[in-house]
Amino acid sequence: MTLLDSAVWGGKFHSDGWQDSPTEQPVTEPATGDRLGTVGLATAADVNRAATRAAEAQRGWAATSPQRRAAVLRRAGELFTEHAAEIEDWLVREAGSVRSKAGFEAGLAIGECFECAGLPTHPQGEVLTSEDARWSLARRRPAGVVSVIAPFNFPLILGLRSVAPALALGNAVLLKPDPRTAVSGGVVIARIFEEAGLPAGVLHLLPGDGAVGRAVVEAPEVRVISFTGSTPVGRAIGEQAGRLLKRAHLELGGNNALVVLPGADVAKAASAGAFGSYLHQGQICMTTGRHIVHESLVEEYTAALAAKAEALPVGDPAREDVALGPIIDRRQLERVHGIVTDSVAAGAKVAAG
Missing domain, CATH: 3.40.605.10 (Aldehyde Dehydrogenase; Chain A, domain 1)
Structure with a gap:
């Protein structure tokens, strides 16, 4: 057994x-x-x-x-x-x-x-200060x-x-x-x-x-x-x-930011951003929820991050060597899809996926 x-x-x-x-x-x-x-x-x-x-x-x-x-x-x-x-x-x-x-x-x-x-x-207590001539202990x-x-x-x-x-x-x-x-x-x-x-x-x-x-x-x-x-x-x-x-x-939940400033190595920054966003399909409280990128780097960074995303193999992790497995259930999948569609409706563009 x-x-x-x-x-x-x-x-x-x-x-x-x-x-x-x-x-x-x-x-x-x-x-x-x-x-x-x-x-x-x-x-x-x-x-x-x-x-x-x-x-x-x-x-x-x-x-x-x-x-x-x-x-x-x-x-x-x-x-x-x-x-x-x-x-x-x-x-x-x-x-x-x-x-x-x-x-x-x-x-x-x-x-x-x-x-x-x-x-x-480990020690399970400490000696406390005392005004009197005696021991005071906390346990x-x-x-x-x-x-x-x-x-x-x-x-x-x-x-x-x-x-x-x-x-x-x-x-x-x-x-x-x-x-x-x-x-x-x-x-x-x-x-x-x-x-x-x-x-x-x-x-x-x-x-x-x-x-x-x-x-x-x-x-x-x-x-x-x-x-x-x-x-x-x-x-x-x-x-x-x-x-x-x-x-x-x-x-509890977070909405964490990766900040990319002038002088950054864009390739390394995009690699870190992809790891932060896509590890375990993004289902982590410490995931990179926002990429805040200086305007001078935004086009280069977006292209690099999109290339990283497109290259990530997706599939069944029990049967394939993949970087992205499944979302835990349909309710979570629909929530993620809703974030994407709402963002596009608000004027965003899909760069990958």
């Missing part, structure tokens, strides 16, 4: 073991529309049960020795290394990643686990239950970068991946830590819709929310966390 054999997780979510779900969602390959399996969806009631169980399990996990917690993180890093090829395949087929991007993301996951293995033995304690809501674009690392440090420092975690990448952004993490020896009840995998997202924010046991995604959803989570007096860590 492989790490990600669907016999383990098909039609299930993970909460104190793999649980059958009455509601299943197909796992779809965006490049072809093929069905790769099914994943079980959680409900708000499932989240509430998981939060209660996580709070119970967290107390024992926090009391576990630092070296034991570090060993689980190190073993997770070893397992990511051993199963890197299988994980990369899922990132290619489910998330539409080109092979180089999938390898980069899987490599980041390995490093994240080994890096976080050092956290349990850091685990927060308790942490909810992690991760997106579809870099599903593995954008979930793991919050899950791994939270676990290393003695917290329990409720992980809600984007349902479109529930395997590469959720099942992978759950299976790795299951095999690494993480105690039952400490990590829960809860794919689902907006109601599940609200539940992992509002569950009374949850003290910290880590969200990566769109600005409108992040704003709503921040507002709700403020009302509930919970800590929220939000990484």
